[in-house]
Amino acid sequence: MLPFLFRRILIALPTIVLISIFVFALQKLLPGDPLLVLAGEERDPETLALLREKYRFNDPIWMQYFAWVGNALQGDLGVSLRTNQPVTELMGQKLPVTIQLAVMSMIFALVIGIPAGILSAVKKGTATDYIANLVALSGLSIPNFWLGIMLILLVSVKWQLLPASGYVPLSEDIWQSVRTMLMPSFVLGTALAATLMRHTRSSMLSVMNADYVRTARAKGLAERVVILKHALRNALTPIVTLTALLFGELVAGAVLTEQIFTIPGFGKLIVDAVFNRDYAVVQGVVLVTAAGFIVMNLFADMMYFVLNPRLREQ
Amino acid sequence: MPKQAKPDQQPDGCEDILMSLHDLALRFRGQTNDVIDRISLTVKRGEVLCVVGESGCGKSVTAMALMGLLPTEFAKISSGILGIQATRLDLSKVTMPTAMRGNDIAMIFQEPMTSLNPSFTIGNQIIEAILQHSAGSRTDAQARALHMLQRVGIANPEQRLSEFPHQLSGGMRQRVMIAMALANDPKILIADEPTTALDVTIQAQILDLIRDLSDETGMGTIMITHDLGVVAEIADTVAVMYGGQVVERGAVAEVFNDPQHPYTIGLMSAMPQLDKPGGKLATVPGTVPSVANMPEGCRFRTRCVFATQRCQVRPPLSNTTQGHDVACHYAPIEANLSVAL
Ligand SMILES: Nc1ncnc2c1ncn2[C@@H]1O[C@H](COP(=O)(O)OP(=O)(O)OP(=O)(O)O)[C@@H](O)[C@H]1O
Numbered sequence: 001m002l003p004f005l006f007r008r009i010l011i012a013l014p015t016i017v018l019i020s021i022f023v024f025a026l027q028k029l030l031p032g033d034p035l036l037v038l039a040g041e042e043r044d045p046e047t048l049a050l051l052r053e054k055y056r057f058n059d060p061i062w063m064q065y066f067a068w069v070g071n072a073l074q075g076d077l078g079v080s081l082r083t084n085q086p087v088t089e090l091m092g093q094k095l096p097v098t099i100q101l102a103v104m105s106m107i108f109a110l111v112i113g114i115p116a117g118i119l120s121a122v123k124k125g126t127a128t129d130y131i132a133n134l135v136a137l138s139g140l141s142i143p144n145f146w147l148g149i150m151l152i153l154l155v156s157v158k159w160q161l162l163p164a165s166g167y168v169p170l171s172e173d174i175w176q177s178v179r180t181m182l183m184p185s186f187v188l189g190t191a192l193a194a195t196l197m198r199h200t201r202s203s204m205l206s207v208m209n210a211d212y213v214r215t216a217r218a219k220g221l222a223e224r225v226v227i228l229k230h231a232l233r234n235a236l237t238p239i240v241t242l243t244a245l246l247f248g249e250l251v252a253g254a255v256l257t258e259q260i261f262t263i264p265g266f267g268k269l270i271v272d273a274v275f276n277r278d279y280a281v282v283q284g285v286v287l288v289t290a291a292g293f294i295v296m297n298l299f300a301d302m303m304y305f306v307l308n309p310r311l312r313e314q
Numbered sequence: 315m316p317k318q319a320k321p322d323q324q325p326d327g328c329e330d331i332l333m334s335l336h337d338l339a340l341r342f343r344g345q346t347n348d349v350i351d352r353i354s355l356t357v358k359r360g361e362v363l364c365v366v367g368e369s370g371c372g373k374s375v376t377a378m379a380l381m382g383l384l385p386t387e388f389a390k391i392s393s394g395i396l397g398i399q400a401t402r403l404d405l406s407k408v409t410m411p412t413a414m415r416g417n418d419i420a421m422i423f424q425e426p427m428t429s430l431n432p433s434f435t436i437g438n439q440i441i442e443a444i445l446q447h448s449a450g451s452r453t454d455a456q457a458r459a460l461h462m463l464q465r466v467g468i469a470n471p472e473q474r475l476s477e478f479p480h481q482l483s484g485g486m487r488q489r490v491m492i493a494m495a496l497a498n499d500p501k502i503l504i505a506d507e508p509t510t511a512l513d514v515t516i517q518a519q520i521l522d523l524i525r526d527l528s529d530e531t532g533m534g535t536i537m538i539t540h541d542l543g544v545v546a547e548i549a550d551t552v553a554v555m556y557g558g559q560v561v562e563r564g565a566v567a568e569v570f571n572d573p574q575h576p577y578t579i580g581l582m583s584a585m586p587q588l589d590k591p592g593g594k595l596a597t598v599p600g601t602v603p604s605v606a607n608m609p610e611g612c613r614f615r616t617r618c619v620f621a622t623q624r625c626q627v628r629p630p631l632s633n634t635t636q637g638h639d640v641a642c643h644y645a646p647i648e649a650n651l652s653v654a655l
Pocket residue numbers: 342349367368369370371372373374375376388540605
């Protein structure tokens with residue numbers, strides 16, 4: 001397993017380097033001068049020159065890149081052009097919010113998606129199967145923002161059950177924190193549940209006809225054990241991998257949902273940064289998100305190993 | 315090795331019949347013809363019954379129907395009484411209860427490479443089978459599993475218990491399957507082409523093992539094969555199937571030396587080539603009609619050189635000599651031929 005892991009990391013490294021170059025270059029190629037934003041109304045040439053000097057905008061571009069990477073490696077992603085706060089500090093504030101949202105969404109997705117997938121596979125071709133597929137298809141085709149707004153109107157405005165927006169940190173009040181996150185994570189989670197359900201269904205169907213499932217039945221095991229032990233255990237491998245990948249996507253894809261529910265997470269951070277041309281923040285956020293994505297990929301590969309006895313021992 | 319009490323081994327001293335199947339008939343959904351057409355079989359204590367016939371004649375389907383492993387949404391059983399000692403099951407109404415499956419009647423399959431679950435250890439899978447049918451503790455089950463692995467001739471059984479299927483060769487896996495199937499002392503073992511996927515030398519070892527175990531324990535064995543070499547090696551009795559029917563059955567020496575059904579005669583005349591390992595039954599001229607195109611009456615009549623008008627009525631499976639049954643209007647063929655000539 002270790003050589004395998006080593007190989008995967010070796011592949012992951014150049015990926016991160018490529019992404020960092022890409023992120024950096026994109027910023028430089030984009031129109032609009034961030035310093036104009038910074039300098040405000042006056043546009044005093046002297047101030048501008050001073051700012052250029054400070055942010056090394058006069059250096060050759062490759063030097064700017066290496067300076068940025070060098071600092072990044074030491075955990076310094078620069079300061080926000082707008083608030084002068086260190087980018088890492090900004091991210092440190094926003095990341096836990098988004099991770100809480102992602103974890104809660106994933107719980108919704110798993111708890112709904114996997115049992116639904118198993119059920120529709122076991123009941124293939126019956127009304128249960130059709131209904132499950134219909135719901136999943138609706139889940140996939142209903143846009144998150146629409147579902148979010150509808151939920152706010154219904155649950156918050158009409159029934160006044162849950163807060164419509166905002167965020168309470170976990171450390172402050174666990175119950176309130178979970179309550180405020182309930183609707184946004186449901187919105188995000190149901191979309192993923194549909195994906196998970198479809199994959200669980202097809203994965204289950206592919207193992208249900210396996211010879212070892214027939215053996216399990218021939219042993220006289222109860223159908224429940226045949227399905228939940230012998231079939232599911234083998235069907236689960238690709239699902240675990242998928243879950244790890246979806247989790248990475250969740251963090252990256254929470255932007256819209258965070259906007260709707262005005263949650264001060266990663267999504268909001270990057271949107272604000274883009275609107276304000278806050279280069280340092282955008283670069284930092286994209287880099288960290290990409291790195292997180294790669295780490296989740298690695299994790300998915302590892303899980304594949306751990307779950308697969310044939311691969312594990314080598 | 316504590317085991318649940320099972321019904322007494324000897325119900326009515328007379329015949330030692332362990333299992334009887336009477337008039338099994340079934341068809342797959344959407345078909346208008348029975349794929350299995352009133353098959354009857356009996357297996358006695360310690361007997362190895364070989365079921366032979368060309369590919370597609372319904373051997374596996376029969377076995378799966380017995381075990382209750384045919385999903386009812388695919389297959390409809392219209393008749394069939396299964397007797398296992400004192401128990402009677404009407405297969406058209408009930409499938410075999412899970413308490414009997416793997417306990418009174420066990421099954422092993424053609425594909426040892428894929429018949430064990432790749433995600434669980436050998437020990438886990440055998441112990442699971444034992445605990446399913448006995449009230450004993452896990453420790454007892456583990457000891458029993460160990461004993462069974464020794465019994466099927468697996469070296470280092472302790473170590474094997476904690477290994478995964480992929481760590482074993484095909485022959486070893488089939489031994490594990492046998493150990494698992496026999497762990498609950500079933501009265502009947504159904505083996506569906508258990509050696510087809512294995513090397514010739516391993517084939518012979520597995521056949522010997524099954525023969526020995528059935529002699530030792532007195533269990534009855536239904537061995538499905540399309541290899542007459544296997545029949546010659548292991549069978550006490552043989553049932554020849556054609557197109558979902560049993561056309562001839564009897565003691566193996568009887569049927570081999572004096573085949574009566576034109577189909578069996580065709581098979582036997584092809585025997586010389588079939589002596590070679592892996593020889594298959596494919597030398598009878600013509601091809602098997604599909605289920606939808608099966609003729610009324612004798613199903614063999616589209617390929618039979620002796621067929622007449624009379625053959626449009628199904629010939630009953632009846633005695634020619636004691637214990638040798640044939641389903642042909644003109645059996646015994648030699649006698650009738652000499653009359654005709
Ligand atoms: N699920 C199914 N639906 C429809 N027809 C089926 C199904 N399973 C099997 N059959 C048909 O039933 C017939 C008997 O098949 P079976 O598998 O019992 O043959 P077999 O004698 O075991 O052959 P082989 O020697 O190749 O294993 C075949 O014609 C096959 O096409």
